[in-house]
Amino acid sequence: MDLGLKGKVALVTGGSSGIGLATAQRFLAEGAKVAIVGRDTGRLEKAAATLRSGDNVAAGDVATFAGDVSSPADVEAMVAAAVKALGRLDIVVSNAGTRLPGTFDTLNLATLDAHWRTKVLGAWELARHAAPHLRKQASGRFIVVIGQAGKIPAANTIGACVTNSAQHAFVKALSDHFAKDNILVTAVCPSHISTPMTEGRKLEGERYLGQSLEHQESGWGLKVPLGRMGAPEDVANAIAFLASERASFLCGTNFDVDGGLQRMIF
Numbered sequence: 001m002d003l004g005l006k007g008k009v010a011l012v013t014g015g016s017s018g019i020g021l022a023t024a025q026r027f028l029a030e031g032a033k034v035a036i037v038g039r040d041t042g043r044l045e046k047a048a049a050t051l052r053s054g055d056n057v058a059a060g061d062v063a064t065f066a067g068d069v070s071s072p073a074d075v076e077a078m079v080a081a082a083v084k085a086l087g088r089l090d091i092v093v094s095n096a097g098t099r100l101p102g103t104f105d106t107l108n109l110a111t112l113d114a115h116w117r118t119k120v121l122g123a124w125e126l127a128r129h130a131a132p133h134l135r136k137q138a139s140g141r142f143i144v145v146i147g148q149a150g151k152i153p154a155a156n157t158i159g160a161c162v163t164n165s166a167q168h169a170f171v172k173a174l175s176d177h178f179a180k181d182n183i184l185v186t187a188v189c190p191s192h193i194s195t196p197m198t199e200g201r202k203l204e205g206e207r208y209l210g211q212s213l214e215h216q217e218s219g220w221g222l223k224v225p226l227g228r229m230g231a232p233e234d235v236a237n238a239i240a241f242l243a244s245e246r247a248s249f250l251c252g253t254n255f256d257v258d259g260g261l262q263r264m265i266f
Contacts, residue, residue: 006031069122175252
């Protein structure tokens with residue numbers, strides 16, 4: 001199926017590894033150009049080299065920007081840099097962020113504030129600075145990657161629950177605001193995805209705690225109907241679809257990419 005992404009330009013934050021890198025690869029495979037953003041210059045350049053080595057990818061199809069989405073000045077600069085390097089902006093994927101474990105008693109305010117600035121205020125500023133460029137295309141896409149804690153509250157992830165729930169509210173309200181401009185705001189909600197963020201992680205409620213993640217995977221089938229971890233490419237495929245012309249009537253919605261884990265029916 002042709003997704004209609006040829007010639008489009010996408011900006012992907014958190015683009016140096018995992019879901020962000022897989023998303024950039026998928027966009028390039030569909031004929032789009034990409035600007036990837038990350039905080040670590042070395043990892044960013046390594047990711048760019050990987051992207052440029054793809055089939056039918058020209059050096060000018062990939063741009064990079066080393067910056068932190070929790071910094072408003074960096075966000076303004078990264079959007080401007082992407083447009084300058086690639087000529088336009090059609091798609092923005094707000095993917096930057098980290099896990100935030102911790103209970104109400106153990107999580108300190110500074111850590112929570114940093115997470116909030118990255119995942120909520122960072123996405124807010126990204127949308128604000130991208131908006132003039134997306135409006136020019138009259139068919140823009142703004143996609144937010146939101147972790148499962150926003151839908152599945154738990155005491156040991158209370159900070160992520162609050163932050164990710166705010167992301168859901170932001171997506172829904174922003175989709176109403178931008179709909180008149182045909183800028184479609186949506187979300188992808190991954191869970192149980194094998195990325196650098198999950199390496200070495202102990203899994204909640206599993207039978208093999210203390211063993212390697214690979215050993216523990218055998219227990220994931222107890223929770224995930226598909227009985228396996230997802231890959232970054234699984235999330236990237238959903239993002240590419242939401243960014244495409246084939247999703248032109250999806251506005252304010254979110255896709256769960258979790259192997260059937262989440263149990264909500266509405």
